[in-house]
Amino acid sequence: MIGRFAPSPTGPLHFGSLLAALASYCEAKSQGGRWLVRMEDIDKPREMAGTADHILHTLEAFGFEWDGAVVYQSQRTPLYQEALGQLKAKSLIYNCDCSRKEIADSAQQGIDGLVYPGTCRHKTAIKSPHASRLIVDSNPISFQDAIQGQIQQNLAHSVGDFVLKRADGLCAYQLAVVVDDLEQGISHIVRGADLLDSTPRQIYLQQLLGHPTLQYAHIPVASNAAREKLSKQTLAPAIDAAQASTLLTHALNFLGQQAPKDLTSHSANDILQWAKQHWAINKVARQRSIVLS
Ligand SMILES: [Zn+2]
Structure with missing residues (x-):
């Protein structure tokens, strides 16, 4: 089992990206799988300098450990x-x-x-x-x-x-994602439901390139009070490493995992340990988006 988190370095990680990182990490690690990080930096004109490194440092500060070297799409033309x-x-x-x-x-x-x-x-x-x-x-x-x-x-x-x-x-x-997922041996894709409508295009490409369909799980996206998906475009705030424990606990609850109340007082590493041990994908709400409270 191999999962992945694939951010685009067009801005710092926000709560929506944390959800995708956490869910994909827990799904892979709870089953003894590998978890890869891939930088989707193919669209160089949209990229902000230094953002890819900032994203990796933020993931580390939140306790995430990825397997193998980070792959950069810009190097895979x-x-x-x-x-x-x-x-x-x-x-x-x-x-x-x-x-x-x-x-x-x-x-x-x-x-x-x-x-x-x-x-x-x-x-x-x-x-x-x-x-x-x-x-x-x-x-x-x-x-x-x-x-x-x-x-x-x-x-x-x-x-x-x-x-x-x-x-x-x-x-x-669509092409870069499919080629990378196949080449990296990804078996399980966990990501935001905003990509659900892209999945049939990716499955079609997999079929044409002679590969089996991967396993998919699309988590609800977090939206703001105006029901817009949290994103760089909707000016979602960057996640702050100083708030890692609070944000991870909040993210677990958003994903239906019923974190114990005292979990926020633990370190990010301890929270991820708890998350791996207790992860149950069937507790994630079957919704395409949830308004953040
Ligand atoms: Zn034409």
Whole structure:
């Protein structure tokens, strides 16, 4: 069993990231598994200098210990290119020079933005710069999420052919995640439910690259009083290492783990020990988001 935590270094860790780190850590460590940390720094223009190191120091201050060396997506472009080449060889990739406006003018709203209508599938002359899209089909993708239950999605209806390589030349998130999870031997993915709608795209990519579907568990995301997900965009405050014990206990309770009242008076390391020993994923609420109290 191998789990992972994969933050993007676009800002310091906030309570929402702590939930994902804690849940993925407990799920792996409670079963004697390995827990890896991967820095999703593929989008260099969005990155804040020094943030990756800050995130790692914060994880340490909260008592987390990861197995093996931290992997940086920015150093793995050849792996993503190789996967793209495999899909091209199967004639599953085509170039797309549509502008945002062209797509907006002809597309329907889908599960995660607009459903790309396939405009460029049969175009013969494509301008540069252009993106590369993956052809999807209409066979439903379904999987059993350990927290959210049975999930099914039809990619053709809900997403459309999606981008694997962006017009700016960067590998898209969906491809990088799938390639890394496979290459790192990840077996169990525990992350926020905001990524639930991406999972069928990732399962589809796994299938095309000849790999089995991984085990998934999507925890509820923490939202603020305005019901916005805590994130860098909604200005979620950075977690403070001086508050590690309080925040870890709060996070355990958010995840339904019923931490004893005196747990906050213990060190972060002791709290993680307790968490590993008592972790029960079936206690996590089957909700996509929970408003923080
Ligand atoms: Zn196009």
